[in-house]
Amino acid sequence: MSAPASTATFPAYRERYLPAMTPGQIAALSDKAWAPVIVATGAIEQHGPHLPVAVDSLMGQVWLTRALARLPAGASCYVAPPITIGKSNEHTGFPGTLAISKETLRALLWAIARQIHTWGFRHLAVLNTHGGNTAVVIYTLREIGASLGLQCGLLAPAFDLDLPPQENAYGYHANTAETAWLLAVAPQFVDLPGAVCEYCGDVNTPGELRPERAPATMAWVTADLSKSGIMGDATAATAAKGAAWIEHGADRYAAAIAELCRVARDAT
Ligand SMILES: [Zn+2]
Structure with missing residues (x-):
């Protein structure tokens, strides 16, 4: 009997989630030369008096869950554990904000990149949901790409939310x-x-x-x-x-991931 969703250990995209695989299963993946490994970077920081502090990290999981469920045929990707605490020094002084330094965020991305590279992956993509991380992620991905030869990129589709x-x-x-x-x-x-x-x-x-x-x-x-x-x-x-904006955003993320896959697959 499968566990009810509320007690599930792994996310809904567990067939793509590397921590849910055995070493042998990871070694046997046949598309590592082009399928990207996605790392979600989020934050735990104050979001006003009305929202929980996990908004950004939670939204990373919402986008992954919804986008991966609608990837087109021929696209493939894998997901590393998320980096849930971010560079949130701009929000310190409010209870609930947990921040790591830019050096720590950089070191975490480097650690993941080095190891997935040794497992045979050649593409890394970051799905970042916290603006305070953006500059650190971009310069770190450029460092990793230049040093390791791992192809790195940021998933950052524009949303058209029709706001005032x-x-x-x-x-x-x-x-x-x-x-x-x-x-x-x-x-x-x-x-x-x-x-x-x-x-x-x-x-x-x-x-x-x-x-x-x-x-x-x-x-x-x-x-x-x-x-x-x-x-x-x-x-x-x-x-x-x-609900409407989440549908729109999930479509945009799915299209961005599919395009990464298409370009990487065509190049191999
Ligand atoms: Zn936020």
């Missing part, structure tokens, strides 16, 4: 999208009465100096920009929006 201009410009964190995603996949963990709308600027009077996406930017920490920990309009989130 103000949210698009200043919805950085614990925002409409993240709140809606959680309402769709784990509503029991959302304390919606705690959601607020808090922006650190006005899209109609932006000025030259802004926290992000501007001629002049600042190396902000959350405490500079937000009292609640929210940067965006968490009150505009609904479960229905979240």
Whole structure:
């Protein structure tokens, strides 16, 4: 009898999950020359008063579960254990934020890369759900590629969520999208009465100096920009929006993974 989902030991994509395989099964995989190993990098950090601190790491698993279930025929990939704690020094000072340094994140990626390379894999892809990790991941993947000869890349499809201009410009964190995603996949963990709308600027009077996406930017920490920990309009989130956006995002991730596979397979 199979275990009920609530007590399952391995994720739904366990046939692709390397920790669920025996050494012999990993050794026998026939597509290691081109099938990428995906590592999810997330974060455990404050996401406002209304969301659990695991949002980014949880969403990495949501994207993997949904995207891998819709990979087209001919695509293949494997999944390494996730790096669930991220470089979240911008969110320190709030209970629940657990951060590792950029050196630790780099070392973890290097350790995984070196070892999967010795097992025979030649492609590594990172599915990153935390903006604070991005710069570290990109420079580390370039180092790994240049040193090991492992082909490395980042899965970062653009989502078209059709958000209002103000949210698009200043919805950085614990925002409409993240709140809606959680309402769709784990509503029991959302304390919606705690959601607020808090922006650190006005899209109609932006000025030259802004926290992000501007001629002049600042190396902000959350405490500079937000009292609640929210940067965006968490009150505009609904479960229905979240469910639709998750479908869209899963399609985009599946397409990105399939394209990685196609290019790598064609090159072998
Ligand atoms: Zn987040």
